[in-house]
Amino acid sequence: MKLGFIGTGSISDAVIRGLLTSDYPVDQVIVSRRGERFSTKLAADFDKVRIEDDNQAILDQADMIFLAVLPQIAKDVLSGLSVPKGKKLVSLIATIPIDDMKAWLNTDAQFDRAIPLPPVEHHSCVTAVYPGSPDVMALFDKLGGAVAADTIDAFDGYGTGSALMATYFTLLESAAQWMVAHGSDYGDARRYLAALFSGLAENTNKSPDQSFSDLYDGHITVGGLNEQVAQTFLREKGGAAIHTALDEVFARIKAASSS
Ligand SMILES: NC(=O)c1ccc[n+]([C@@H]2O[C@H](COP(=O)([O-])OP(=O)(O)OC[C@H]3O[C@@H](n4cnc5c(N)ncnc54)[C@H](OP(=O)(O)O)[C@@H]3O)[C@@H](O)[C@H]2O)c1
Known part of the structure; x- marks a missing residue:
């Protein structure tokens, strides 16, 4: 080839x-x-x-x-x-x-x-493909996996989801800065948080049959600290902010596609 x-x-x-x-x-x-x-x-x-x-x-x-x-x-x-x-x-x-x-x-x-x-x-990222010809899927499979989008909306949805990368780093930077303000060295906080999120990603990849919601249940103690942070995030409209941001990015992709 x-x-x-x-x-x-x-x-x-x-x-x-x-x-x-x-x-x-x-x-x-x-x-x-x-x-x-x-x-x-x-x-x-x-x-x-x-x-x-x-x-x-x-x-x-x-x-x-x-x-x-x-x-x-x-x-x-x-x-x-x-x-x-x-x-x-x-x-x-x-x-x-x-x-x-x-x-x-x-x-x-x-x-x-x-x-x-x-x-x-x-070789560590799943690639969205539309419409997903078998030979193209096979190629991206070698680079970490491939998902075929059946419709252009689904494909643009993957493109929209990929725009969360900067938010991931924003979350980590914000947590690291909070830890520094409470006495941590930045390098230690960075190492600690990077390993924590990498471990979570590994647990998630090793449990393909569990939904993110199942994994939430498996990683919290009812009434514990993790549940508290997640509830505060939702109460402060973190979930709604993510949906609004994704809606806006999706609309931007659609507008650019038709111009
Ligand atoms: N970066 C990502 O993570 C990513 C992910 C998925 C999709 N994409 C898409 O992939 C495309 C490329 O993105 P990129 O980040 O790789 O951009 P990039 O680094 O700017 O690469 C585009 C390349 O096209 C070259 N080019 C310009 N005119 C050309 C011509 N007439 N013939 C052949 N090559 C020419 C440019 O060369 P010169 O430097 O000489 O101008 C440049 O190296 C974009 O449409 C982007 O939306 C990017």
Whole structure:
């Protein structure tokens, strides 16, 4: 299998590094020279990576081609390229509908969208794929797992959920600062909280049959301190704030997709 990448930026870099350190069968990875910082380093690090200056040459030579430029330049980059028969396309480009890209490229090729996130480099992140062609699912499965979204709303829902990353760090920073204000060293508080949340994530991953609500029950003492913090969070409208934020992000994705 020859893979191609049009747009060699930070997310292509993570996907390529993840694939080339997995047992996914890749003969060659052909990357666009742009961005040069990433393409040069990839080619230096992996014998299987080759740089191409011309995006059409990537489409001509690779079997499965990943589109990974920024949404605002996607139309300019894709219009005028031609997709030879039998190619498979995977767009990582946020918000741009498949039908728009098919029209720009004048193709009816197999076309998926996917939302890989930086931890795919270490095979530790589940990637949402729409509509979820089996060969694309199999590829992302090697990077930590894949979920197929049956509808575009479900796919945009995963994109919305991925916007919680900064809130996770905000929660940890806020807790660490509170601990520092009560006498902890920042580095010790950071280490303590990082290990606590990593342990919780591990427990969660090892208990796939338990809902988050079951895990809540398993991690609290009724009337205890953890229950108290969760109840305060809900009383202070933390749950409602999360729903409002997700609603707003979902609406923003929908607006960008239709503009
Ligand atoms: N980063 C993430 O976590 C993430 C996750 C999922 C999806 N995405 C999506 O993936 C896409 C790329 O994101 P990114 O974070 O990787 O962005 P990025 O680091 O800015 O990478 C985009 C790359 O496209 C290159 N490029 C510009 N014009 C080009 C052209 N005509 N031909 C080929 N390449 C060209 C740029 O090169 P120059 O530097 O030379 O301009 C740049 O290196 C975006 O649509 C984003 O929404 C990102």
